[in-house]
Amino acid sequence: MAPAYKLTYFDFTALGEPIRFLLSYGGIEFEDNRIQRANWPALKPSTPFGQVPILEYNGKLAYQSIAICRYLAKQVKLVGKDDWEDLEIDATVDTITDLRLKFAQYIFERDEQAKKEKEKQTLFNETIPYYMEKLDAMAKRNNGYLAVGRLTWADLFFVSMLDYISLMAKKDIIGGSPNLQIVRENVLKIPSIKAWIEKRPKENL
Amino acid sequence: MAPAYKLTYFDFTALGEPIRFLLSYGGIEFEDNRIQRANWPALKPSTPFGQVPILEYNGKLAYQSIAICRYLAKQVKLVGKDDWEDLEIDATVDTITDLRLKFAQYIFERDEQAKKEKEKQTLFNETIPYYMEKLDAMAKRNNGYLAVGRLTWADLFFVSMLDYISLMAKKDIIGGSPNLQIVRENVLKIPSIKAWIEKRPKENL
Numbered sequence: 168m169a170p171a172y173k174l175t176y177f178d179f180t181a182l183g184e185p186i187r188f189l190l191s192y193g194g195i196e197f198e199d200n201r202i203q204r205a206n207w208p209a210l211k212p213s214t215p216f217g218q219v220p221i222l223e224y225n226g227k228l229a230y231q232s233i234a235i236c237r238y239l240a241k242q243v244k245l246v247g248k249d250d251w252e253d254l255e256i257d258a259t260v261d262t263i264t265d266l267r268l269k270f271a272q273y274i275f276e277r278d279e280q281a282k283k284e285k286e287k288q289t290l291f292n293e294t295i296p297y298y299m300e301k302l303d304a305m306a307k308r309n310n311g312y313l314a315v316g317r318l319t320w321a322d323l324f325f326v327s328m329l330d331y332i333s334l335m336a337k338k339d340i341i342g343g344s345p346n347l348q349i350v351r352e353n354v355l356k357i358p359s360i361k362a363w364i365e366k367r368p369k370e371n372l
Numbered sequence: 373m374a375p376a377y378k379l380t381y382f383d384f385t386a387l388g389e390p391i392r393f394l395l396s397y398g399g400i401e402f403e404d405n406r407i408q409r410a411n412w413p414a415l416k417p418s419t420p421f422g423q424v425p426i427l428e429y430n431g432k433l434a435y436q437s438i439a440i441c442r443y444l445a446k447q448v449k450l451v452g453k454d455d456w457e458d459l460e461i462d463a464t465v466d467t468i469t470d471l472r473l474k475f476a477q478y479i480f481e482r483d484e485q486a487k488k489e490k491e492k493q494t495l496f497n498e499t500i501p502y503y504m505e506k507l508d509a510m511a512k513r514n515n516g517y518l519a520v521g522r523l524t525w526a527d528l529f530f531v532s533m534l535d536y537i538s539l540m541a542k543k544d545i546i547g548g549s550p551n552l553q554i555v556r557e558n559v560l561k562i563p564s565i566k567a568w569i570e571k572r573p574k575e576n577l
Contacts, residue, residue, distance in 0.1 A: 235459065257442060
């Protein structure tokens, strides 16, 4: 029987990987449908807002990566124990997204070189250190997790996107953040995550 | 007794208004702490990531506007009846945010005039019509609501930000979208929302 879940995304990590981490964590079989760039223009009009990832389940279709992650986190029990804990987890995830968008904005900036260089200075000398210091302090307060003092989907979300963000940054962005390194270790040592990382395609991060 | 909830945001609608709508909808008293631009530099370092809105409740502090909205939506019962419905609502809210960010990117763009003009063309001739057509179709499918066929926090989120988005666009962005106009009517006719709009400061949208 085909798996109930079908994830459609590009053939790399980025916004698809938190979803793959969560499905793997829960031991949920899924079809990992990886589209090639050349096939994207044909597929795009059939998606709700011209974007992937999309997740299909029982004939229904979901879009928006973070919304999908939150749904899966509920299925695999990586959410908070009450509404306020979920608020803390959600705020953490949205903060990581803020940081990701700052990278993306710089990377996809098509401006002249001088402006891009100035943005690079701000990003690397101000924005990243600011976020890293605060996120590292959060990880310290939460004993090696990002929120509520234990493993939640915020940790899987963060760690699953580290390769992608570090690729954009051209360096390990948590290299100077000992508590965030503990978060990473805590996620990567989970047997189901370890198994996924061994199994996933190696060619493209 | 002072209200249990204290919202801190600037003296205009934007990211604060969905929170004010949700609190008002639920009949929850709150301190509407509106900071002036001049006081922001002094306050900024005390916020979790240098941003407002923040919401204080019972000595606890929350940040990230959408996470706060989702928490309040649970308290005032404007969420889905199951996880998949919540996924649909969350995806709708994130899509509205995508659209808002496209506006913000254009508005706060400090590029030379020629580039800005080109971005304006793309935004107004392609991006907005694309989103409006799809959102209007969603509102039609859902009988005058954005998701799951009835009133949810996605509707309050959308309508509370329309003034702000239309101010950025310098036109009523749902002027050509009859079903989105029904969504707006459905929200604005709610007595608690109507009362809030009459009560809120009129000077700044």
